[in-house]
Amino acid sequence: MIINNENLDIKQIAESGQCFRMNALEDNKYRTVAYGRYIELTQIDETTVDFSCTEEEFNEIWKDYFDLSYDYKRIVDRLLSGKDEFLKKSADFGKGIRILRQEPFEALISFIISQNKNIPAIKTCIEGICREYGEPVKTPQGIMNEYYTFPTPEALAFANREDLRKLKTGYRDEYIIQAARAVYEGELDLQALVESSHEVAVEALMRLKGVGMKVANCVSLFGLHHIEAFPVDVWIKKILDDVYDGKFDLNLYSGYAGIVQQYMFYYIRSAQLIG
């Protein structure tokens, strides 16, 4: 399934820190698991990607997952024609990034794990949790024993602390279990938060222990697709302090601040050659 899009760069998406299960198989070829499916993505040229799936599966899952109905070029062009030099460089550098529509529960648990960890450590931890609590991915060709789905709320709600700690969660073990229980028992309705406003979602998420302002904004942005969310982590804070001297005006980008945030994040990290 060949897709042409001016703003679709798999490497940039995989390295943008929004998802943790998209990994390189070789140069220009990545794989990931989402919504119970495995897929390989090959960047053929700057604007062309080969999705290793049928047209039916593409339309059912991956078109939405990669947010392919949204016009990112409009956002990039707006930034490129603006006056903010840092954002011009950021948007030009990361113009192939898109905000994935990840599964809300996966985003919630992933960003709970992410606190005070670097990205390689987050990936290791999440892969372990998928291996122990997820299911082997099923394909039309059979079961793939090397790839696992992200666990269900139920699977993690009944996990125990010691087992999670062996998977390198550290002190976050109880946060994970409590969040999974809240979702499993219906106390936290993530699907309802997809429909709600970003503000309502953040407030509901922050009632969970282990979910503060930053994690709630990441879940809102990457799991609920509220693209006005603007997570501030140590990297973004560095930019707001050093580049903008504390005077960055979020209101200039209201409605799509999360996309701007991703360009900033990807640019500053790449500029500092951090993996």
Next chain:
DNA sequence: GGCCAGGGCCCAC
């Protein structure tokens, strides 16, 4: 081997 990481909790102030 020390420092840092897509932070949050808990407690003073």
Next chain:
DNA sequence: GTGGGCCATGGC
């Protein structure tokens, strides 16, 4: 609402 210790652990 701000500022500091503290948290468990890997990656570099």
